[in-house]
Amino acid sequence: MSLxxxxxxxxxxxxxxxxxxxxxxxxxxxxxxxxxILTFLMVVASIPLFLIxxxxxxxxxxxxxWEFLTAREFPxxxxxxxxxxxxxxxxxxxxxxxxxxxxxxxxxxxxxxxxGRGPLAAAIRFFTDVMTGIPSVFVGLAIYFLIIxxxxxxxxxxxxxxxxxxIMLPIVVRSSEEILRTVPDELRxxxxxxxxxxxxxxxxxxxxxxxxxxxxxAMLAVAxxxxxxxxxxxxxxxxxxxITDLFNVAIGAVPLQIYNGARQxxxxxxxxxxxxxxxxxxxxxxLTVIAxxxxxRFNKIGNR
Amino acid sequence: xxxxxxxxxxxxQLAGRGLGRFAxxxxxxxxxxxxxxxxxxxxxxxIRTTVDxxxxxxxxxxxSFITGTEWRAGFSRNxxxxxxxxxxxxxxxxxVAGIALVFALPLAIAVSVYIVHYAPLKLRTSLSYVVEVxxxxxxxxxxxxxxxxxxxxxxxxxxxxxARNLGFIPFLDGPVANVNYFHAGFVLAIMILPIITALTxxxxxxxxxxxxxxxxxxxxxxxxxxRSVVLPRSFSGIVGxxxxxxxxxxxxxxxxxxxxxGSQRYGFRLFFSGDTMAAHIAATFQDAAPETITALLGIxxxxxxxxxxxxxxxxxxxxxxxxxxxxxxI
Numbered sequence: 001m002s003l004x005x006x007x008x009x010x011x012x013x014x015x016x017x018x019x020x021x022x023x024x025x026x027x028x029x030x031x032x033x034x035x036x037i038l039t040f041l042m043v044v045a046s047i048p049l050f051l052i053x054x055x056x057x058x059x060x061x062x063x064x065x066w067e068f069l070t071a072r073e074f075p076x077x078x079x080x081x082x083x084x085x086x087x088x089x090x091x092x093x094x095x096x097x098x099x100x101x102x103x104x105x106x107x108x109x110x111x112x113x114x115x116g117r118g119p120l121a122a123a124i125r126f127f128t129d130v131m132t133g134i135p136s137v138f139v140g141l142a143i144y145f146l147i148i149x150x151x152x153x154x155x156x157x158x159x160x161x162x163x164x165x166x167i168m169l170p171i172v173v174r175s176s177e178e179i180l181r182t183v184p185d186e187l188r189x190x191x192x193x194x195x196x197x198x199x200x201x202x203x204x205x206x207x208x209x210x211x212x213x214x215x216x217x218a219m220l221a222v223a224x225x226x227x228x229x230x231x232x233x234x235x236x237x238x239x240x241x242x243i244t245d246l247f248n249v250a251i252g253a254v255p256l257q258i259y260n261g262a263r264q265x266x267x268x269x270x271x272x273x274x275x276x277x278x279x280x281x282x283x284x285x286x287l288t289v290i291a292x293x294x295x296x297r298f299n300k301i302g303n304r
Numbered sequence: 305x306x307x308x309x310x311x312x313x314x315x316x317q318l319a320g321r322g323l324g325r326f327a328x329x330x331x332x333x334x335x336x337x338x339x340x341x342x343x344x345x346x347x348x349x350x351i352r353t354t355v356d357x358x359x360x361x362x363x364x365x366x367x368s369f370i371t372g373t374e375w376r377a378g379f380s381r382n383x384x385x386x387x388x389x390x391x392x393x394x395x396x397x398x399x400v401a402g403i404a405l406v407f408a409l410p411l412a413i414a415v416s417v418y419i420v421h422y423a424p425l426k427l428r429t430s431l432s433y434v435v436e437v438x439x440x441x442x443x444x445x446x447x448x449x450x451x452x453x454x455x456x457x458x459x460x461x462x463x464x465x466x467a468r469n470l471g472f473i474p475f476l477d478g479p480v481a482n483v484n485y486f487h488a489g490f491v492l493a494i495m496i497l498p499i500i501t502a503l504t505x506x507x508x509x510x511x512x513x514x515x516x517x518x519x520x521x522x523x524x525x526x527x528x529x530x531r532s533v534v535l536p537r538s539f540s541g542i543v544g545x546x547x548x549x550x551x552x553x554x555x556x557x558x559x560x561x562x563x564x565x566g567s568q569r570y571g572f573r574l575f576f577s578g579d580t581m582a583a584h585i586a587a588t589f590q591d592a593a594p595e596t597i598t599a600l601l602g603i604x605x606x607x608x609x610x611x612x613x614x615x616x617x618x619x620x621x622x623x624x625x626x627x628x629x630x631x632x633x634i
Contacts, residue, residue, distance in 0.1 A: 135555025227442020
């Protein structure tokens with residue numbers, strides 16, 4: 001009555017699993033080949049992007065000096081001088097654009113999350129998406145015809161800031177909406193149960209809870225606006241003098257000065273363009289990295 | 305045990321007194337106003353530009369404005385004297401964006417697949433982080449780098465070699481201009497690569513895990529899982545993402561402007577020095593006479609229509625796919 005004699009329990013001959021059968025070798029080889037190809041493509045894709053970083057830093061670093069940050073630009077063939085006009089102009093326009101677009105965008109997002117229902121909210125959401133897709137040069141054209149061609153304003157910081165604000169607005173709305181949706185409903189219910197009004201709940205509970213995420217969205221929008229060139233050609237127009245007026249004087253911006261410096265033949269102007277590019281890159285990447293850092297911390301807290 | 309007096313039901317106090325009663329309604333109105341501002345701004349932009357561009361469409365005829373091949377700017381203040389056929393720019397826009405997409409899309413998919421499925425675990429988050437940060441680099445920097453370093457030292461020799469050795473193919477023949485469709489398209493491809501990758505990575509990462517595990521359980525290799533589960537499942541999402549990238553490429557101005565040439569003509573050659581809609585607007589706006597500015601607005605309206613169609617189709621696909629394309633990447 002030994003078990004081994006039972007024919008039903010006789011195990012069929014099984015080849016070891018490690019032994020390749022049929023087309024296994026071919027399949028495994030093609031898998032390996034693909035891994036190599038994909039790794040190679042990853043490296044290829046990252047080379048130019050890191051080359052940009054490297055070269056902007058390498059060629060721009062020598063240009064940055066106190067003078068570059070504080071002096072206005074000289075004619076392209078002359079050494080020295082700097083992008084102060086651009087820094088001031090970009091600063092003014094981006095600040096005003098942010099002051100217009102960030103509160104409006106956050107309130108619009110609050111509307112979409114807390115109040116808006118039905119087709120109107122759906123339409124706002126859809127057209128916000130549409131707005132993100134508008135080419136920035138068309139925004140410039142539109143602001144030119146809305147503000148400059150048909151009213152008393154001329155080129156200057158105000159139309160420039162409006163154009164940048166229109167570019168920022170949908171970015172702020174989209175990211176804020178996403179963030180506000182992650183605020184847990186318990187917070188709202190708790191606040192309402194304590195007797196707070198809706199507006200108190202929103203202003204004192206929901207918005208503070210979402211503040212880090214909202215900051216992330218706003219900073220990414222600012223980073224985007226600071227680097228825009230095309231709309232400013234049509235609205236701010238550019239100026240090598242330092243302008244602090246908001247209205248009716250054409251004003252400079254860093255991207256505009258880079259553009260003008262890069263397309264003329266004299267070495268000093270080209271060098272300054274690299275310097276300006278480095279400043280712009282540092283500004284935009286700093287904003288982006290800080291924004292992502294804050295956003296990342298917010299996500300961790302939200303997921304806890 | 306003393307019986308406590310049950311307090312009287314609060315009654316009217318809960319409804320609030322004074323102005324407080326209206327606070328919520330006022331607040332809702334403020335919010336509504338902010339929400340409506342998006343619609344108002346968009347409507348103002350669309351109406352103003354259409355109304356102001358109308359004269360040039362009337363003068364030239366909308367159809368011949370798009371298909372006309374001669375663009376001769378006029379210098380008049382109150383009337384139209386030039387010839388405005390924007391086809392060279394329409395063609396250039398589509399051509400350059402097409403070149404950019406041909407290079408960027410396969411690479412973006414490959415990079416996304418690598419990041420999601422092949423990269424060492426430790427690298428995965430930092431790689432997708434780097435991709436998102438790179439997507440924020442302003443286009444003027446790509447333009448500067450392309451014009452002053454990348455094109456003269458790298459792409460120009462490649463183009464020259466191609467035109468010399470493969471020039472018998474009509475599409476690739478010389479002469480190679482310093483700035484041309486191909487150079488603009490290639491730098492544009494580098495620029496939109498992180499933007500598309502940020503989207504496709506998200507889409508590929510969202511392919512259903514259970515189906516992938518089922519395929520692994522059936523003995524599929526990693527590549528087979530990617531080919532037969534991940535990619536088919538992400539197909540419509542990738543189509544949507546690439547169309548969003550196309551929308552971005554169509555509207556891109558400054559990097560293209562610095563590299564495309566600005567010749568007001570067109571040619572079905574890779575190395576032809578042409579112009580795109582956005583680039584032509586930005587390049588000639590500052591020196592244009594009033595009638596030409598109106599004509600440039602006409603180009604702008606056409607560009608707007610094209611990008612809107614592309615974007616709406618893309619959003620439709622991506623939405624149906626259940627994705628919210630993150631705002632900052634686009």
